[in-house]
Amino acid sequence: AVLPVKFTKAKRDKLAQLLWVLNWVSVVTGIILFSLGVFLKVEINKRQDLMAERQLQSVPNMLIAVGLIACGINFLGGKICYDCVDTSKFLRWKLVMLPYIICTFFFTLSILVGGLMCYSLHGQLEESLTLGLHDAMRYYKDTDTPGRCFLKRTVDLMQIQFQCCGNEGHRDWFQIQWISNRYLDMSRPKGVDRLRSNVEGKYLMDGVPFSCCNVNSPRPCIQYQITNDSAHFNYDYQTEELNLWIRGCRQALLDYYTDILHSVGLTVLIIWLFELSVLMGVRYLQTALENVWRRGDPECESEGWLLETSFVATARTNFNIIKNLGKFNQINTASNGDPNIDRPSTAHYGPDKVPPKSIPIAS
Amino acid sequence: MVVGKMKLTSQKRVKLVQGLGLLSWLATLGGAITFTLGCFLKTELRRRGEVMDNTDIHCVPNTLMIVGLASMGINYFAGRICQDALDAGRFPRWKTFLKPFYGCSIFFTTLMLIAVILSYIMKGSLESSLKIGLKNGIRFYKDTDTPGRCFQKQTIERLQMEFQCCGNNDYKDWFEVQWISNRYLDFSSKEVKDRIKSNVDARYLVDGVPFSCCNPRSPRPCIQYKITNNTAHYNYDHQTEELNIFIGGCREALVNYYMGLMNTIGGVVLSVFLIQSSVLASLRLLQTSMEAVAGQENLEIETEGYLLEKGVKETFMEYLDPVLKLMLLNQVTSPEATGTINADS
Numbered sequence: 063a064v065l066p067v068k069f070t071k072a073k074r075d076k077l078a079q080l081l082w083v084l085n086w087v088s089v090v091t092g093i094i095l096f097s098l099g100v101f102l103k104v105e106i107n108k109r110q111d112l113m114a115e116r117q118l119q120s121v122p123n124m125l126i127a128v129g130l131i132a133c134g135i136n137f138l139g140g141k142i143c144y145d146c147v148d149t150s151k152f153l154r155w156k157l158v159m160l161p162y163i164i165c166t167f168f169f170t171l172s173i174l175v176g177g178l179m180c181y182s183l184h185g186q187l188e189e190s191l192t193l194g195l196h197d198a199m200r201y202y203k204d205t206d207t208p209g210r211c212f213l214k215r216t217v218d219l220m221q222i223q224f225q226c227c228g229n230e231g232h233r234d235w236f237q238i239q240w241i242s243n244r245y246l247d248m249s250r251p252k253g254v255d256r257l258r259s260n261v262e263g264k265y266l267m268d269g270v271p272f273s274c275c276n277v278n279s280p281r282p283c284i285q286y287q288i289t290n291d292s293a294h295f296n297y298d299y300q301t302e303e304l305n306l307w308i309r310g311c312r313q314a315l316l317d318y319y320t321d322i323l324h325s326v327g328l329t330v331l332i333i334w335l336f337e338l339s340v341l342m343g344v345r346y347l348q349t350a351l352e353n354v355w356r357r358g359d360p361e362c363e364s365e366g367w368l369l370e371t372s373f374v375a376t377a378r379t380n381f382n383i384i385k386n387l388g389k390f391n392q393i394n395t396a397s398n399g400d401p402n403i404d405r406p407s408t409a410h411y412g413p414d415k416v417p418p419k420s421i422p423i424a425s
Numbered sequence: 426m427v428v429g430k431m432k433l434t435s436q437k438r439v440k441l442v443q444g445l446g447l448l449s450w451l452a453t454l455g456g457a458i459t460f461t462l463g464c465f466l467k468t469e470l471r472r473r474g475e476v477m478d479n480t481d482i483h484c485v486p487n488t489l490m491i492v493g494l495a496s497m498g499i500n501y502f503a504g505r506i507c508q509d510a511l512d513a514g515r516f517p518r519w520k521t522f523l524k525p526f527y528g529c530s531i532f533f534t535t536l537m538l539i540a541v542i543l544s545y546i547m548k549g550s551l552e553s554s555l556k557i558g559l560k561n562g563i564r565f566y567k568d569t570d571t572p573g574r575c576f577q578k579q580t581i582e583r584l585q586m587e588f589q590c591c592g593n594n595d596y597k598d599w600f601e602v603q604w605i606s607n608r609y610l611d612f613s614s615k616e617v618k619d620r621i622k623s624n625v626d627a628r629y630l631v632d633g634v635p636f637s638c639c640n641p642r643s644p645r646p647c648i649q650y651k652i653t654n655n656t657a658h659y660n661y662d663h664q665t666e667e668l669n670i671f672i673g674g675c676r677e678a679l680v681n682y683y684m685g686l687m688n689t690i691g692g693v694v695l696s697v698f699l700i701q702s703s704v705l706a707s708l709r710l711l712q713t714s715m716e717a718v719a720g721q722e723n724l725e726i727e728t729e730g731y732l733l734e735k736g737v738k739e740t741f742m743e744y745l746d747p748v749l750k751l752m753l754l755n756q757v758t759s760p761e762a763t764g765t766i767n768a769d770s
Binding site (some may be wrong): 222 | 569570575578579582583586604605606608609610611614635636637639641642643644645646647649658659660
């Protein structure tokens with residue numbers, strides 16, 4: 063037996079009561095899992111405009127499903143453990159307990175998978191953010207195009223909230239036209255010059271939107287003619303650090319989401335360990351009560367274990383069971399399909415009692 | 426003249442005890458909630474403390490915190506008394522405790538009501554405090570190199586962005602102060618010299634606002650300088666442009682925010698006040714009806730419970746006398762005064 067423990071009657075009762083309480087605590091942790099999933103989903107949806115389409119919703123959806131199922135399973139487990147204190151009531155659950163333990167074991171595996179998935183999202187998130195932010199900045203000026211009219215507001219609010227500017231840095235704004243043509247005076251020579259200065263006819267300038275301005279700067283914000291030192295008094299573009307936000311928004315958002323995912327992942331892993339320990343307790347209780355029932359004396363001391371034989375032997379037996387499960391409707395051809403071939407025949411074969419010759423097997 | 430007389434059978438007494446137990450637990454919870462709300466309000470007021478001139482408004486959260494703590498204590502004792510009420514052996518030990526207990530409870534319960542009323546009365550004080558605080562904030566906006574004022578710029582910027590407001594009364598307040606520091610002005614340029622000469626105090630005034638006044642919801646990039654000059658910008662009309670910068674003033678935005686907060690808190694505290702008053706009234710009824718049972722052989726009889734034995738005014742004077750006695754003890758007692766006190770007690 064793997065990790066056997068002896069249980070007196072009193073110990074068994076205490077274990078059952080403890081497991082009842084722990085199962086209720088697990089219901090609460092199931093609710094926590096559910097709410098973590100909902101929180102993650104809300105956070106990702108809040109900034110959907112800034113993220114390109116990727117499989118990011120799988121993790122929160124899984125957490126939500128796992129949380130709900132955990133509530134149900136642990137509620138059932140609590141009921142079972144509550145009834146196990148009374149040996150007569152245990153008989154009700156006797157047949158259910160082993161399948162319940164197996165199901166819960168596989169379910170805890172899915173909690174583990176959910177927790178590990180939180181850590182694996184990093185790469186997809188980065189890709190999604192790079193593309194999403196690139197597009198958002200490109201459509202910043204299209205406040206009159208249906209479907210894109212709120213991108214300006216979203217980008218501005220994001221840059222203010224996360225204290226960042228552009229995709230990698232503020233220079234990203236120099237490469238796109240972020241002022242709509244509606245507000246550009248094409249009759250003035252300066253405007254026409256800028257348009258002619260690049261292949262695609264875009265109005266490019268060394269300026270950034272106001273949301274890039276750093277609140278902590280000691281001087282009023284310089285957002286236009288940033289690279290031109292002579293345009294502003296007492297200004298040096300190379301050494302001025304506090305004027306605009308230095309960080310790129312992709313890095314800022316990535317850090318933010320990574321923090322959330324790491325905390326959620328850690329919480330899920332801790333919940334997984336807790337569920338596993340509760341499951342182990344239920345297994346001990348089940349085996350101890352089974353042994354009591356086998357011996358017939360409800361007051362005796364019994365042994366509880368995790369696995370009856372060693373790990374390898376149990377694995378082999380289970381593997382064989384699964385193999386034979388698939389064969390239940392096949393005919394056993396080992397004895398020519400006749401299961402009674404080795405049994406002595408008791409039939410009367412006529413006056414001389416000679417059994418008929420066996421039919422030769424067609425090869 | 427007895428106030429609030431009620432006949433209570435034995436079953437009714439038992440029901441009253443059960444109900445009172447539940448109510449006192451609820452009221453303790455309510456007291457804890459009041460304390461938490463008081464802490465929350467105080468934290469919110471302190472967060473914006475830099476744009477407030479005085480801390481008079483802090484009396485509201487302070488009162489709420491005191492009342493919350495007192496309420497938890499009062500209801501805890503009410504629960505304990507209620508538990509002992511039906512036990513004839515343990516109930517008499519609470520007898521001497523009850524009179525000061527009622528006095529304190531009524532005092533703190535009225536204080537709860539006063540806190541709610543205060544939150545409405547203090548609106549004017551809050552508004553004037555904010556007016557002066559914001560005026561100073563805008564005036565010292567440019568002094569980022571003066572110790573003690575270097576964070577005014579940050580504070581005002583964050584305030585304007587968070588509350589979506591601009592200036593004190595409205596955005597035009599920025600036109601009347603010099604908010605660009607002299608360190609960043611080129612005094613050799615003609616434009617700067619003209620502007621400084623154009624007013625008495627030699628200040629560099631512009632028709633522009635800081636970037637924190639810019640509205641992210643505007644469809645066009647923010648116009649923060651030469652706001653009143655229509656020709657300086659293409660396709661721009663100063664009179665009809667609404668979304669460019671925040672129009673409203675920060676004083677109004679902050680007052681609305683805090684009054685909204687205090688209204689919600691006032692609603693919750695009023696309901697806690699109602700629960701606590703009912704706890705005290707039920708406890709008084711229970712106490713008086715149990716006192717009538719004491720000493721009787723048959724504990725199942727129907728007794729009468731009341732709220733006040735004498736009228737309201739007489740009971741009030743009865744409570745006030747010991748307090749007055751305590752205060753008069755500090756004074757030098759003349760024989761007539763001593764004689765009067767002895768005659769009254």
